[in-house]
Amino acid sequence: MDNLKLDKEVSVFNKFLSLKWGFVLLISCVACIGFAALYSAAGGEFSPWASRQAVRFLFGMGLLIFIALTDIRFWLRLSYPLYILGFLLLIIVEIMGQVGMGAQRWINLGFIQLQPSELMKITVIMALAKYFHTATAENIANIKFLAVGSLFIIAPVALVLLQPDLGTSLMIVLAGVAVFFFVGAPLWIFISGAVLSLASLPIAWFLMHDYQKRRVLTFLNPESDPLGAGYHITQSKIALGSGGLSGKGFLEGTQSRLDFLPEKQTDFIFTLWAEEWGLLGGLLLLFLFGLIFLYSLRIALRCRHAYGQILAMGLSINFSLYVFINIAMVMGLIPVVGAPLPLISYGGTSMLAALIGFGLILCCDLHKDAKLPRMHVTRSSF
Amino acid sequence: MGSNKLNTTGFSRRVFVLGALQGSLLAVLGGRLAWLQLVQGDKYKTLSDKNRVSFKLVAPPRGEIFDRYGVPLALNEERFHILLDSSRSEDIEESLRRLARYIDLNEEKIQSIIKKSKGVSSFVPLEVKNDVSWSEVSKIEVNSANIPGIYIDNTSVRNYPLKEASAHLIGYVGSISASDLKKDPMFSLPGVRVGKTGIEKAYDKSLRGDVGNQRNEVNVRGQKIRTLEQNSPGRGDNLFLSIDAELQKVVQGYLERYKSASCVIMDAHTGAVYSLASHPGFDPNIFTSSLDKKQWQELVSNPKFPLNNKAISGQYPPGSTFKMVTALAALEAGVIHAGTTVSCSGQYQYGKDKFHCWKRSGHGTVNVVKSLMVSCDTYFYKIATDLGIERLSDMAHRLGLGEKYNFDLNEERAGLIPDQEWKIGRFGQKWKPGETIISSIGQGYILATPLQLAVMTSRLVNGGKAVKPWLVGYVGEQKMYQEQWPSLGLSEKHLKLVHLGMDRTVNHKDGTAYQSRIEERDKMMAGKTGTSQVKKISSYEREQGIKNEDVIWRHRDHALFVGYAPLKSPRYVVSVVVEHGGGGSTVAAPLARDLLLEVQKRDPAKVKINF
Numbered sequence: 001m002d003n004l005k006l007d008k009e010v011s012v013f014n015k016f017l018s019l020k021w022g023f024v025l026l027i028s029c030v031a032c033i034g035f036a037a038l039y040s041a042a043g044g045e046f047s048p049w050a051s052r053q054a055v056r057f058l059f060g061m062g063l064l065i066f067i068a069l070t071d072i073r074f075w076l077r078l079s080y081p082l083y084i085l086g087f088l089l090l091i092i093v094e095i096m097g098q099v100g101m102g103a104q105r106w107i108n109l110g111f112i113q114l115q116p117s118e119l120m121k122i123t124v125i126m127a128l129a130k131y132f133h134t135a136t137a138e139n140i141a142n143i144k145f146l147a148v149g150s151l152f153i154i155a156p157v158a159l160v161l162l163q164p165d166l167g168t169s170l171m172i173v174l175a176g177v178a179v180f181f182f183v184g185a186p187l188w189i190f191i192s193g194a195v196l197s198l199a200s201l202p203i204a205w206f207l208m209h210d211y212q213k214r215r216v217l218t219f220l221n222p223e224s225d226p227l228g229a230g231y232h233i234t235q236s237k238i239a240l241g242s243g244g245l246s247g248k249g250f251l252e253g254t255q256s257r258l259d260f261l262p263e264k265q266t267d268f269i270f271t272l273w274a275e276e277w278g279l280l281g282g283l284l285l286l287f288l289f290g291l292i293f294l295y296s297l298r299i300a301l302r303c304r305h306a307y308g309q310i311l312a313m314g315l316s317i318n319f320s321l322y323v324f325i326n327i328a329m330v331m332g333l334i335p336v337v338g339a340p341l342p343l344i345s346y347g348g349t350s351m352l353a354a355l356i357g358f359g360l361i362l363c364c365d366l367h368k369d370a371k372l373p374r375m376h377v378t379r380s381s382f
Numbered sequence: 383m384g385s386n387k388l389n390t391t392g393f394s395r396r397v398f399v400l401g402a403l404q405g406s407l408l409a410v411l412g413g414r415l416a417w418l419q420l421v422q423g424d425k426y427k428t429l430s431d432k433n434r435v436s437f438k439l440v441a442p443p444r445g446e447i448f449d450r451y452g453v454p455l456a457l458n459e460e461r462f463h464i465l466l467d468s469s470r471s472e473d474i475e476e477s478l479r480r481l482a483r484y485i486d487l488n489e490e491k492i493q494s495i496i497k498k499s500k501g502v503s504s505f506v507p508l509e510v511k512n513d514v515s516w517s518e519v520s521k522i523e524v525n526s527a528n529i530p531g532i533y534i535d536n537t538s539v540r541n542y543p544l545k546e547a548s549a550h551l552i553g554y555v556g557s558i559s560a561s562d563l564k565k566d567p568m569f570s571l572p573g574v575r576v577g578k579t580g581i582e583k584a585y586d587k588s589l590r591g592d593v594g595n596q597r598n599e600v601n602v603r604g605q606k607i608r609t610l611e612q613n614s615p616g617r618g619d620n621l622f623l624s625i626d627a628e629l630q631k632v633v634q635g636y637l638e639r640y641k642s643a644s645c646v647i648m649d650a651h652t653g654a655v656y657s658l659a660s661h662p663g664f665d666p667n668i669f670t671s672s673l674d675k676k677q678w679q680e681l682v683s684n685p686k687f688p689l690n691n692k693a694i695s696g697q698y699p700p701g702s703t704f705k706m707v708t709a710l711a712a713l714e715a716g717v718i719h720a721g722t723t724v725s726c727s728g729q730y731q732y733g734k735d736k737f738h739c740w741k742r743s744g745h746g747t748v749n750v751v752k753s754l755m756v757s758c759d760t761y762f763y764k765i766a767t768d769l770g771i772e773r774l775s776d777m778a779h780r781l782g783l784g785e786k787y788n789f790d791l792n793e794e795r796a797g798l799i800p801d802q803e804w805k806i807g808r809f810g811q812k813w814k815p816g817e818t819i820i821s822s823i824g825q826g827y828i829l830a831t832p833l834q835l836a837v838m839t840s841r842l843v844n845g846g847k848a849v850k851p852w853l854v855g856y857v858g859e860q861k862m863y864q865e866q867w868p869s870l871g872l873s874e875k876h877l878k879l880v881h882l883g884m885d886r887t888v889n890h891k892d893g894t895a896y897q898s899r900i901e902e903r904d905k906m907m908a909g910k911t912g913t914s915q916v917k918k919i920s921s922y923e924r925e926q927g928i929k930n931e932d933v934i935w936r937h938r939d940h941a942l943f944v945g946y947a948p949l950k951s952p953r954y955v956v957s958v959v960v961e962h963g964g965g966g967s968t969v970a971a972p973l974a975r976d977l978l979l980e981v982q983k984r985d986p987a988k989v990k991i992n993f
Contacts, residue, residue, distance in 0.1 A: 178400060181396055181399075181400065182393060182396040182397055182400060183393075184392050184393065184396065235433075237418060237426065238426050238429045238430050238433065239426075239430065240415065240418045240419060240426070241418045241419055241422050241423050241425065241426020241427070241429075241430075242423065242426040242427040242429070242430035242431075243419050243423075244419050244420070244423045244427065245419065245420060245423075254430060254433070254434045254599070255430055255433065255434075258433070258434050258599065258600065258601040258602060258607065259601050259602040260433050260434070260601075260602045274415060274419070278419060279415055279416055279419040279420060282412075282415045282419070283412055283415065286408050286411055286412050286415070289408065290404075290405065290408050293401070293404045293405075293408075294401070297397060297400075297401045297404075300397060301393075301394060301397060309393060313397060313400070317400060317404075320404050320407075324407050324408075324411070327411050328410075328411060328414075331411070331414045331415065331418065333410075333411075333414055
């Protein structure tokens with residue numbers, strides 16, 4: 001309890017001052033690239049996308065700062081309740097889907113169409129962070145302890161798969177696996193897991209929906225059906241490739257302006273950006289993302305409690321997974337999975353989820369020296 | 383006290399592994415981007431252009447047609463038409479049925495469009511309906527979301543301001559037939575029309591021009607965003623005709639007094655045709671919008687053949703208008719001279735055959751001039767007997783009968799001038815002298831078109847020059863006509879005798895056309911009447927006193943007249959045929975007089991073709 005008192009002495013104002021403003025600026029830069037791309041996607045108009053996206057960003061920024069300044073013990077305490085809340089929301093959309101609205105993935109809150117699966121990615125990491133926060137070395141080597149922890153992942157993934165949303169479930173799994181990896185779970189688990197999942201690919205294929213199978217097949221040979229299912233990938237590659245070194249120029253991307261590029265304001269926004277700004281613009285964006293990853297890693301490494309380490313690292317991995325999967329998809333490196341590019345793609349939930357994630361990472365940074373209570377046995381030092 | 387911190391070195395090591403993984407994944411993405419944009423950039427640039435640039439053929443506006451004064455005879459008018467882009471409609475039939483809710487579109491038309499859509503590439507839009515009204519346009523625009531593939535575009539529609547009066551001369555344009563489709567890439571475009579008859583057909587290639595092309599930037603739905611490059615189509619050439627549009631209208635008005643008639647007014651010296659009319663006609667504008675089956679059936683089955691241009695394709699026995707040919711042939715052959723006379727008793731005996739003169743009581747003693755004036759048949763029976771068919775047909779050919787002139791209209795017919803060889807070739811029989819006798823008065827096998835009779839008359843009165851008729855003065859700026867014609871080598875003296883005969887026919891009180899003379903001294907005319915039998919009145923009927931007026935219309939005689947004016951310096955030649963009209967002197971001559979008066983009043987010859 002002393003610890004809590006100690007922390008309260010640090011005023012909110014001082015916390016605000018010691019916020020990593022460089023990191024905030026970096027995030028804002030990437031978001032601004034997003035606004036420019038959305039402005040271009042609308043044919044040189046702020047409406048309908050760029051302006052709304054900017055409002056969401058500002059709202060999200062407020063949320064980010066609030067989350068960052070909030071005492072990390074509050075988030076530690078809320079980790080399980082938030083996880084359960086996210087899980088309930090997932091069940092709600094699943095029921096709504098059953099009722100007859102098709103593959104619906106969101107709840108309409110009026111000002112935003114909330115996708116619980118996006119929030120779930122964060123709450124899974126929070127829950128895992130809390131679970132492993134109190135874990136001992138023996139726990140982590142204990143297969144039973146790890147199996148119980150893996151339920152945090154398996155339960156929501158099963159629900160998301162039911163939606164069905166292969167991309168999101170895959171991302172939850174990957175982020176979860178990453179958490180298991182850096183908390184120090186034995187390597188043989190990952191090796192045997194990889195072997196096992198390779199072996200189960202045929203079963204996965206059997207369980208996939210037709211459109212999911214089509215996406216995979218299309219990915220393997222996009223040119224086979226240029227006007228059909230392979231259309232997205234083919235047009236995206238044409239747009240990227242025709243951008244060349246320096247791009248076609250702002251607002252001059254013919255592929256996107258003439259609507260050859262599908263979903264240009266959401267999933268394929270990176271394509272639009274790289275068509276207009278070329279390799280230089282594309283590499284700049286990748287570089288900025290790389291800086292964000294690095295910054296997050298540094299925060300995780302400097303954190304002096306397990307909860308913050310796991311949370312910062314997990315959220316950073318989660319964010320980078322988004323980036324990799326989206327960009328690899330639009331370049332035709334992986335099948336089309338329907339994942340937005342965080343901070344850039346038009347979409348409320350994705351923007352908010354990204355900023356909430358960064359808020360938590362910054363919270364870890366601000367509270368890196370906080371003394372967090374332990375509920376289980378004190379781990380002996382190694 | 384133990385810290386609730388992960389194994390520092392272990393954690394750091396694994397974080398480092400993940401960081402390295404992130405870094406290498408970023409490098410993979412960067413590498414992939416460079417591969418696509420640098421190494422394969424050119425390939426994708428080409429593909430991107432292929433996407434956005436659409437190559438399109440563009441039809442030029444069709445050349446317009448004007449008369450000698452620049453009065454329009456065929457114009458283009460901007461209208462709307464409805465097109466179907468089958469690549470944007472998943473179910474063409476459904477689209478058409480929905481369209482039929484808003485506009486008049488019958489089942490037959492729907493089926494024909496569906497049929498047509500199977501024959502062409504889906505990139506070429508199909509014309510669903512042309513000449514669409516404003517109210518239809520607005521109905522379709524409002525409901526366009528419900529009728530995929532249907533859209534409205536501008537098109538030009540041919541307009542013929544003279545209507546019936548130019549129907550045969552100018553002709554009309556219509557949709558391209560399946561067999562013509564391959565002839566010109568322009569034909570695949572919607573709204574392009576091809577000349578079907580008249581000048582529109584004969585000069586179709588010049589009027590049509592050359593197809594152009596456009597490189598357009600299009601969006602994914604194929605809608606044009608902007609034009610990148612344009613090779614302007616070669617505009618169709620305008621045509622400038624020898625026709626006098628005002629005269630043409632007046633002439634058509636005169637012809638409308640009769641059930642079926644045609645006429646040609648031409649320049650005896652230059653060959654310029656000032657008017658070429660045929661009645662009954664039709665309004666060619668009905669062909670440019672949609673002509674329904676019923677209207678078409680009516681036109682085709684009409685016994686007066688309104689679709690035919692009788693002035694150039696109607697072939698009639700020339701009757702007595704042929705007598706100048708016989709007279710001139712005999713004079714040139716030395717069979718007769720100015721003073722040669724024949725006694726006409728009302729009939730002519732050859733062997734055991736009897737040939738009647740139209741005047742039962744006979745004309746008494748007649749020479750060549752008088753025989754033309756009173757149209758004495760006996761005189762020509764006699765001289766033809768001495769002349770023979772070969773020399774007669776030779777003169778007919780020299781005067782332009784029995785052949786085509788390579789005239790500006792494809793509907794031109796050759797008529798027929800028989801000779802011995804022809805008879806054997808046609809019937810495998812030898813020519814009979816009696817056939818020469820009836821040929822001398824333009825009956826028997828002889829056939830001529832009104833245009834040929836006008837040419838014949840022109841050659842007689844222009845000093846014996848081999849003039850040919852023409853209509854098209856200029857194609858664009860290129861001159862198409864000639865005004866000087868070679869001499870036929872006819873004797874001036876003999877031609878004078880023929881002129882005198884034609885003069886007296888009209889201006890002598892005993893002449894067959896005296897009632898139709900022109901009294902104004904500077905506009906006096908000369909000419910020759912003709913009445914050609916369609917069905918022989920049998921001698922039984924003759925005894926019963928049956929006259930031409932009692933016979934049913936289509937068996938009645940044709941009334942003909944060829945003439946010229948002014949008398950002293952011939953310029954205008956007219957030839958008229960009133961089908962089944964009765965006598966040449968009572969029906970055709972008054973018409974010819976009216977026409978010669980009109981043309982002299984307007985005097986188109988004094989104006990050069992304005993182009």
